[in-house]
Amino acid sequence: MRKKRGSSIWRRLSAVFAVCSLGLLTGCHGRKEEPQAFAIPGQFDDSRKYEITFWAKNDTNKTQTAIYEQAIADFEELYPNITVNLRLYTDYGKIYNDVITNIATDTTPNVCITYPDHIATYVTGDNRVVPLEGLFADEKYGLGGSEVRFEAPGADGIIPQFLEECSFGGHYYAVPYMRSTEACYINKTYVEKLGYTVPDVLTWDFIWEVSEAAMVQDGEGNFKVNGQKVLIPFIYKSTDNMMIQMLKQKDAGYSTERGEMLLFNDTTREILYTVAGHATSRAFSTFKISGYPANFLNAGQCLFAVDSTAGATWMGTDAPLTDISEDKIVQFETAVRPVPQFDADDPRMISQGPSVCIFNKEDSQEVLASWLFVQYLLSSKVQIAYSETEGYVPVTLTAQRSPEYQDYLARGGEDNTTHYDIKIQAARLLLDNVDHTFVTPVFNGSASLRDAAGQLVEDTVKSSRRGEGIDEAYMEKLYSDVMSLYRLDQIGGQDSLSSGKADLGPLPRTASALLLALTITWFLMIAYVVYKTMKTRKDY
Amino acid sequence: MKRNISVLLILALGAACIGCGSKEGSSVAGSTASGSAVEGSSEAGSAAEESSAAGSTAEGSVAGNTEGSDAEAASAQDVMTYEEYMAADLDSQVTVETYVQAKQSWWEDKATVYSQDENGAYFLYNMACSQEDYEKLTPGTKIRVNGYKSEWSGEIEITDAVFEIIDGNFIAEAKDVTEYLGKDELNDFQNQFVSFKGLTVEAAGKDDEGQDVAFLYNWDGSGQDGDDLYFNVSNESGDTFTFTVESYLCDNTTDVYAAVKELKIGDKIDLEGFMYWYEGPNPHITSVTPAE
Numbered sequence: 094m095r096k097k098r099g100s101s102i103w104r105r106l107s108a109v110f111a112v113c114s115l116g117l118l119t120g121c122h123g124r125k126e127e128p129q130a131f132a133i134p135g136q137f138d139d140s141r142k143y144e145i146t147f148w149a150k151n152d153t154n155k156t157q158t159a160i161y162e163q164a165i166a167d168f169e170e171l172y173p174n175i176t177v178n179l180r181l182y183t184d185y186g187k188i189y190n191d192v193i194t195n196i197a198t199d200t201t202p203n204v205c206i207t208y209p210d211h212i213a214t215y216v217t218g219d220n221r222v223v224p225l226e227g228l229f230a231d232e233k234y235g236l237g238g239s240e241v242r243f244e245a246p247g248a249d250g251i252i253p254q255f256l257e258e259c260s261f262g263g264h265y266y267a268v269p270y271m272r273s274t275e276a277c278y279i280n281k282t283y284v285e286k287l288g289y290t291v292p293d294v295l296t297w298d299f300i301w302e303v304s305e306a307a308m309v310q311d312g313e314g315n316f317k318v319n320g321q322k323v324l325i326p327f328i329y330k331s332t333d334n335m336m337i338q339m340l341k342q343k344d345a346g347y348s349t350e351r352g353e354m355l356l357f358n359d360t361t362r363e364i365l366y367t368v369a370g371h372a373t374s375r376a377f378s379t380f381k382i383s384g385y386p387a388n389f390l391n392a393g394q395c396l397f398a399v400d401s402t403a404g405a406t407w408m409g410t411d412a413p414l415t416d417i418s419e420d421k422i423v424q425f426e427t428a429v430r431p432v433p434q435f436d437a438d439d440p441r442m443i444s445q446g447p448s449v450c451i452f453n454k455e456d457s458q459e460v461l462a463s464w465l466f467v468q469y470l471l472s473s474k475v476q477i478a479y480s481e482t483e484g485y486v487p488v489t490l491t492a493q494r495s496p497e498y499q500d501y502l503a504r505g506g507e508d509n510t511t512h513y514d515i516k517i518q519a520a521r522l523l524l525d526n527v528d529h530t531f532v533t534p535v536f537n538g539s540a541s542l543r544d545a546a547g548q549l550v551e552d553t554v555k556s557s558r559r560g561e562g563i564d565e566a567y568m569e570k571l572y573s574d575v576m577s578l579y580r581l582d583q584i585g586g587q588d589s590l591s592s593g594k595a596d597l598g599p600l601p602r603t604a605s606a607l608l609l610a611l612t613i614t615w616f617l618m619i620a621y622v623v624y625k626t627m628k629t630r631k632d633y
Numbered sequence: 634m635k636r637n638i639s640v641l642l643i644l645a646l647g648a649a650c651i652g653c654g655s656k657e658g659s660s661v662a663g664s665t666a667s668g669s670a671v672e673g674s675s676e677a678g679s680a681a682e683e684s685s686a687a688g689s690t691a692e693g694s695v696a697g698n699t700e701g702s703d704a705e706a707a708s709a710q711d712v713m714t715y716e717e718y719m720a721a722d723l724d725s726q727v728t729v730e731t732y733v734q735a736k737q738s739w740w741e742d743k744a745t746v747y748s749q750d751e752n753g754a755y756f757l758y759n760m761a762c763s764q765e766d767y768e769k770l771t772p773g774t775k776i777r778v779n780g781y782k783s784e785w786s787g788e789i790e791i792t793d794a795v796f797e798i799i800d801g802n803f804i805a806e807a808k809d810v811t812e813y814l815g816k817d818e819l820n821d822f823q824n825q826f827v828s829f830k831g832l833t834v835e836a837a838g839k840d841d842e843g844q845d846v847a848f849l850y851n852w853d854g855s856g857q858d859g860d861d862l863y864f865n866v867s868n869e870s871g872d873t874f875t876f877t878v879e880s881y882l883c884d885n886t887t888d889v890y891a892a893v894k895e896l897k898i899g900d901k902i903d904l905e906g907f908m909y910w911y912e913g914p915n916p917h918i919t920s921v922t923p924a925e
Contacts, residue, residue, distance in 0.1 A: 151855055153851055153852065153853065153855055153856075154853070154855055155853040155854050155855040157855065158854075158855040158856075159841075180857070181855070181856060181857050181860075183851070183855075183856070183860075382783070382785070383784070383785065383786075384785055384786035384787075384912075385786065388786065388912055416786075416911070416912050417912045417913075418912070418913060421912075555724075555781075555793070558724040559724045559725070559726070559781060560724075
């Protein structure tokens with residue numbers, strides 16, 4: 094059972110609020126001075142004992158927990174002087190919240206699974222998070238270093254796109270641990286029953302059209318396509334991703350590397366109007382408003398369920414994990430596709446998944462011990478085992494190319510557990526589309542902007558369902574309320590909020606005329622001065 | 634020549650002014666338009682205004698200043714009986730008077746509360762609530778709540794709500810619903826304070842050594858101390874049901890959390906809790922005692 098609505102509870106801690114909280118808590122708790130910048134020790138002192146804490150996130154999945162525990166046991170066998178204490182979370186937002194609280198009291202974990210957006214807030218305090226580029230390159234203890242006691246990936250062993258996602262502010266503040274994207278899990282049986290064929294690449298037009306077509310009911314209020322009184326044809330799990338990907342696909346503004354926030358633009362508004370139309374007809378809803386897409390999909394109450402590839406084990410008639418009772422599960426054929434696109438020839442999808450950062454400590458040896466453990470999480474044994482628990486893909490080339498992993502992929506559909514077909518299809522979806530993935534810029538406040546993107550969709554859907562008028566006045570107020578809610582007006586400059594630094598297009602005619610007039614004037618003035626000078630000389 | 638140049642310079646200056654003025658003008662016009670639009674929307678139609686009251690307040694954007702606006706919003710509609718509330722359409726605006734029975738969580742000026750009156754119960758999810766007001770929501774406190782009737786995974790609840798405290802006090806007795814376990818009628822008691830008598834603890838799963846255990850941290854054992862507890866119980870018919878100690882409602886410092894961790898397979902127990910719903914009955918247990 095995954096009934097916790099954790100995201101809605103924990104993820105709304107805005108970056109600005111978080112930073113303010115840091116300041117306040119610092120005062121309250123008499124925090125110690127910020128640590129000195131980490132310097133790599135010349136030698137790891139294994140005559141000493143180290144105890145490090147690892148805050149890990151799992152998808153409420155016992156197998157993942159077991160893999161963490163096994164990884165720790167194996168690592169401790171290699172390094173008997175290092176003890177790793179595991180603390181488990183099932184929600185990134187709660188990790189974020191707890192880290193911020195613990196930064197203020199100088200009780201951060203040593204190693205933490207997190208999102209780069211969140212790290213951008215953590216690094217607000219100097220030297221709190223260890224930049225890793227020095228460690229990457231260290232001859233003895235770096236990636237694949239000579240003194241590392243296990244087979245670690247080399248410097249070029251991490252998939253470059255995934256590694257770059259952990260780079261911001263001129264430093265690598267994390268390493269990727271797993272990667273996923275979003276997928277659309279489709280009740281192919283029902284789509285075909287409606288007379289449509291599932292294309293290789295879904296378009297938004299297709300998904301909206303089929304969703305509306307599915308809303309036809311009989312005289313008794315049953316939907317014709319499923320014979321039930323409940324149907325939400327299209328449900329999106331993470332509406333922040335939905336908005337971000339739609340904007341990216343339309344080459345519209347969202348944010349820039351410099352931290353300018355361009356979300357509140359006309360394209361966003363267009364998207365929201367479209368969403369409102371389909372929310373009003375009840376053809377579309379969201380996880381926060383209605384529930385997990387997988388539950389509706391498996392009950393035959395949803396045709397298109399968009400969720401992470403890391404949620405694939407919950408999707409489909411034969412899904413190994415389920416929250417609904419067996420008698421509610423209907424039989425249908427499941428298809429897995431990338432998220433809907435505006436341009437089927439140029440698909441774009443988000444890259445996401447857990448990364449790992451290291452918090453700085455006064456004892457550089459303790460930090461080095463943490464780094465060794467982080468490297469161990471990148472070893473093929475851990476990478477392959479964890480990736481097989483869901484529709485994740487390993488982040489190292491070594492793991493991806495290993496015969497063991499290739500064998501795993503090839504055996505998709507052999508069983509409904511380890512080789513569950515939908516899960517392996519989801520993993521393949523990302524492997525086949527790495528070049529079509531993107532991430533959003535990371536800066537202090539990017540986590541809040543992401544939340545705001547989702548909030549726009551959630552509020553629009555709610556208001557549409559409640560029969561509120563969705564018009565320009567509504568949109569203006571929505572923008573204003575969401576900016577205020579996430580304090581975006583305090584994070585970005587005025588220009589960034591009004592998208593003033595976006596592409597401004599060609600110069601207005603009046604400005605061109607002005608520049609031309611000024612040029613001519615200066616030319617004439619200079620010509621006049623030259624003429625007068627020459628005339629004066631001539632007179633003499 | 635001088636005159637011509639002077640005229641040209643004046644023209645250029647004029648053009649410059651027009652250019653700048655035009656640019657400036659558009660900026661001013663833009664900001665004015667934007668400003669008036671924002672102002673307009675805040676005074677706009679009632680639908681938008683309702684959204685503002687329920688929506689933004691519920692999200693905590695005006696945290697700490699809820700009482701006045703809440704009072705207005707909560708009084709904005711006629712108060713419904715429980716029957717009227719249950720008959721109301723999903724996503725419609727509802728106003729009820731009810732009594733706090735238990736508080737599940739508070740975070741960023743949002744409270745999640747179990748409430749009940751003599752006729753039925755209401756789950757108030759993420760209701761706008763300052764921390765100061767949250768402290769006032771002791772069991773029995775009467776509140777008038779205005780929000781939207783919603784359904785999340787089968788759970789009927791009021792969302793985006795605001796409230797005001799009013800005079801009155803009521804603590805619900807636990808309703809014995811043991812006989813309804815496994816039956817559709819159990820849904821009639823959704824969110825109520827209920828009891829179950831004489832149930833037998835069954836295996837919830839297996840530990841790492843393959844031994845049966847009486848409870849799990851999280852539904853599949855993937856959690857740790859502090860997470861939700863899941864345990865199975867059977868009735869006289871031999872049917873098994875899964876119950877939960879919801880860690881937001883009863884954390885690992887509570888008696889019930891400790892009691893469930895002490896359960897043994899085969900124990901006969903009585904239980905009390907709230908009839909939460911998640912894709913079916915999912916009681917949130919607040920008390921476990923040996924069967925009488």
